[in-house]
Amino acid sequence: MTKTLSRRDFNKLLALLPPAYFLPARIRHVQAAARPNIIILVYDAWSASNTSLYGYPRQTMPHLNQLAENAVVYHNHYAGGMFTYPGTASLLTGTLPWTHQAVYYNKRLNTFFDENNIFSLLDDYDRYSYTHNTIARLLLREMTSSIEHYIEHHMLYLSKNIHTPRLFSNDYDIASLSWVRAMKSVDDGFANSAFISRVLSALSNRAFAQIEEEFPLGLPGIEGDNYFVLEDATDWIIDQITETEVPMFGYFHLLPPHSPYNTRIEYFNTFRQDGYEPVDKPNHVFSPPESRTELLANRRAYDEYLLYVDQEFHRLYSKLERTGQLDNTWIILTSDHGEMFERGIKAHGIYALFEPLMKVPLLIFPPGQTGRIDVQAPTSAIDILPTLMHIASRPVPEWAEGRLIPPFAPNYPADRPIFSMDARFSPQEGPYTDASIMMRAGPHKLIYSFGHHGYYENLQGQPLYELYDLETDPEELDNLADSQPELFDALFDELQTKLRQMGRI
Amino acid sequence: MAEKQTHPRLNFRYFFNTFLICAFPLHLWALLMVFNDLEFIAERTDMWDAVGYAGYALLFVLVESLLLAAIVWGASLLLPRSWSNSRTLLVSGSVFIILAGASIVDMAFFVFPEARISRQYFYGLENFTTLTYGLIFGAVLLAAALAIFLILRTKWGEKAFREVFDRMMLLSYFYLVLDAAGIVIVLLRNLSEKL
Numbered sequence: 001m002t003k004t005l006s007r008r009d010f011n012k013l014l015a016l017l018p019p020a021y022f023l024p025a026r027i028r029h030v031q032a033a034a035r036p037n038i039i040i041l042v043y044d045a046w047s048a049s050n051t052s053l054y055g056y057p058r059q060t061m062p063h064l065n066q067l068a069e070n071a072v073v074y075h076n077h078y079a080g081g082m083f084t085y086p087g088t089a090s091l092l093t094g095t096l097p098w099t100h101q102a103v104y105y106n107k108r109l110n111t112f113f114d115e116n117n118i119f120s121l122l123d124d125y126d127r128y129s130y131t132h133n134t135i136a137r138l139l140l141r142e143m144t145s146s147i148e149h150y151i152e153h154h155m156l157y158l159s160k161n162i163h164t165p166r167l168f169s170n171d172y173d174i175a176s177l178s179w180v181r182a183m184k185s186v187d188d189g190f191a192n193s194a195f196i197s198r199v200l201s202a203l204s205n206r207a208f209a210q211i212e213e214e215f216p217l218g219l220p221g222i223e224g225d226n227y228f229v230l231e232d233a234t235d236w237i238i239d240q241i242t243e244t245e246v247p248m249f250g251y252f253h254l255l256p257p258h259s260p261y262n263t264r265i266e267y268f269n270t271f272r273q274d275g276y277e278p279v280d281k282p283n284h285v286f287s288p289p290e291s292r293t294e295l296l297a298n299r300r301a302y303d304e305y306l307l308y309v310d311q312e313f314h315r316l317y318s319k320l321e322r323t324g325q326l327d328n329t330w331i332i333l334t335s336d337h338g339e340m341f342e343r344g345i346k347a348h349g350i351y352a353l354f355e356p357l358m359k360v361p362l363l364i365f366p367p368g369q370t371g372r373i374d375v376q377a378p379t380s381a382i383d384i385l386p387t388l389m390h391i392a393s394r395p396v397p398e399w400a401e402g403r404l405i406p407p408f409a410p411n412y413p414a415d416r417p418i419f420s421m422d423a424r425f426s427p428q429e430g431p432y433t434d435a436s437i438m439m440r441a442g443p444h445k446l447i448y449s450f451g452h453h454g455y456y457e458n459l460q461g462q463p464l465y466e467l468y469d470l471e472t473d474p475e476e477l478d479n480l481a482d483s484q485p486e487l488f489d490a491l492f493d494e495l496q497t498k499l500r501q502m503g504r505i
Numbered sequence: 506m507a508e509k510q511t512h513p514r515l516n517f518r519y520f521f522n523t524f525l526i527c528a529f530p531l532h533l534w535a536l537l538m539v540f541n542d543l544e545f546i547a548e549r550t551d552m553w554d555a556v557g558y559a560g561y562a563l564l565f566v567l568v569e570s571l572l573l574a575a576i577v578w579g580a581s582l583l584l585p586r587s588w589s590n591s592r593t594l595l596v597s598g599s600v601f602i603i604l605a606g607a608s609i610v611d612m613a614f615f616v617f618p619e620a621r622i623s624r625q626y627f628y629g630l631e632n633f634t635t636l637t638y639g640l641i642f643g644a645v646l647l648a649a650a651l652a653i654f655l656i657l658r659t660k661w662g663e664k665a666f667r668e669v670f671d672r673m674m675l676l677s678y679f680y681l682v683l684d685a686a687g688i689v690i691v692l693l694r695n696l697s698e699k700l
Contacts (some may be wrong), residue, residue: 105549178561189615
């Protein structure tokens with residue numbers, strides 16, 4: 001049956017035309033609103049062990065304690081590696097170092113992940129990345145084909161190094177390194193250039209004199225006088241989130257509280273003579289060793305630096321809350337690895353996989369979340385990618401080694417083993433020759449170290465087995481490897497099986 | 506009409522000799538530092554990157570030598586015209602060498618980790634650095650005055666400085682060869698992806 005259109009019907013339809021003109025944009029907006037922004041915010045070298053939210057006696061992050069009331073808080077979250085390069089690669093690829101192969105600066109990320117990574121999977125998002133950290137930048141640079149807004153690290157430094165990239169764009173890393181070593185004498189006290197480095201330092205000191213008054217230990221920086229202030233990065237991130245019109249995915253990797261621990265003046269000396277005495281632990285076989293005085297001084301400086309990080313995250317969170325962006329933004333707050341000030345070991349250069357170095361904060365702030373959810377089950381950095389896929393309603397790729405975590409995964413096995421490792425001296429493929437491998441299984445943690453290079457030389461050819469019960473011995477003081485042989489054998493078998501499966505023995 | 510006389514030091518030969526003198530301490534220090542870093546870089550990346558690092562370092566120190574030679578040469582134009590070019594070069598060059606030496610010794614102090622001073626530990630002790638730099642400044646002034654005195658007032662002093670300078674200039678030619686190699690390395694590294 002055919003019905004002719006009357007003049008009256010035609011006029012009715014005509015009246016609908018003006019709103020219809022705007023319809024596509026409206027639909028786009030509604031779709032955009034349905035897909036929230038996703039932000040991964042990484043504060044480098046941030047240890048859960050020094051964070052008040054996780055029970056550290058010093059109130060290092062008072063704002064975070066409050067903000068966590070509207071978040072999912074993970075209490076046993078482990079980094080994929082023990083320094084920036086492998087730890088960040090695990091975050092970005094959802095795989096452990098035995099797969100992504102970025103175990104040291106001279107070992108490139110497995111090329112498979114250039115096109116298969118956290119950015120490539122979120123291809124309908126407007127993707128941003130920024131890092132202060134030149135090591136994390138090495139990884140992000142390999143993924144630039146999937147990042148619309150790849151911001152170079154020096155763009156948020158106080159003095160932007162724009163000439164080296166322009167002059168030596170094909171060889172930026174080595175040119176930049178040579179330039180830094182030639183001209184930047186501020187932190188080391190020496191440079192390859194005997195004269196011009198002094199002139200540049202003097203000019204730089206004059207330019208930053210006013211800001212420097214706010215930082216009694218010196219400005220935060222990386223590689224000589226590449227100074228920055230965290231406020232610039234916080235403001236820049238806020239601007240990106242508030243100004244974007246389509247859903248964005250941002251990976252923002254900020255250097256603090258990584259050394260140098262140059263906190264702001266208002267936090268300087270906050271914990272001086274506060275009476276806090278951390279447990280005195282015996283020096284580890286891998287320790288240089290640092291003196292207890294040095295460790296205590298550095299721990300205090302680090303803790304005071306955390307106050308600065310806490311303030312800046314609070315400022316970012318509050319601004320997004322005020323502008324309503326939090327209603328449409330997921331924030332994943334975490335770190336690439338921890339930091340340690342015990343057993344004669346300072347910071348994170350040494351491969352002793354103890355909790356302060358391996359356990360990092362993870363908080364997820366879902367949009368509009370009210371109430372706090374605490375997750376005690378052990379989780380890993382490699383789980384962030386699958387969890388992000390869940391948030392973005394995407395399938396988890398087959399190559400991802402992590403899995404969806406609570407509360408998004410209702411049947412999550414609490415005794416699932418969590419692995420992490422250092423394998424810097426081992427070949428990228430094939431059996432490990434030198435490595436320290438950590439396995440957390442239930443309350444137990446097994447660390448298996450062997451090798452001949454670097455500090456592994458201290459083992460004198462003998463493997464080192466360390467087994468701790470983290471429920472009864474959270475400070476990891478009582479090595480059960482010898483006293484509980486059955487438990488050790490069962491866990492070691494499990495570790496060996498996994499290493500065999502990954503082709504590493 | 507009287508012929509207009511050009512300044513006796515306004516010639517390429519004099520500038521080049523000044524450059525050779527300036528290049529010597531700067532290259533010596535830069536090369537020591539580069540060798541200090543090479544193993545670290547080769548271990549973290551590879552040998553070609555370490556060679557590249559040295560190439561850039563040589564390029565930067567060449568530019569620094571040219572800049573400082575220009576300054577020393579400009580300053581030497583202010584010295585009495587009655588002095589021979591050779592004597593002027595000895596005076597300006599020795600002052601430069603002493604300044605460079607002081608700067609290098611000051612930096613060398615920090616190269617050794619045990620001699621480094623924790624900024625945090627000494628924070629607030631302003632007199633420490635004031636006194637240190639006061640002493641260095643005094644020693645530099647004294648050394649420069651002594652060198653100038655020996656060159657201008659004693660024949661054996663002038664001869665000794667001249668012989669030392671001759672040897673330094675000869676060594677600087679060797680550094681120039683390295684600089685040329687550095688430029689080639691930098692060009693290769695920057696053109697290789699485009700080729």
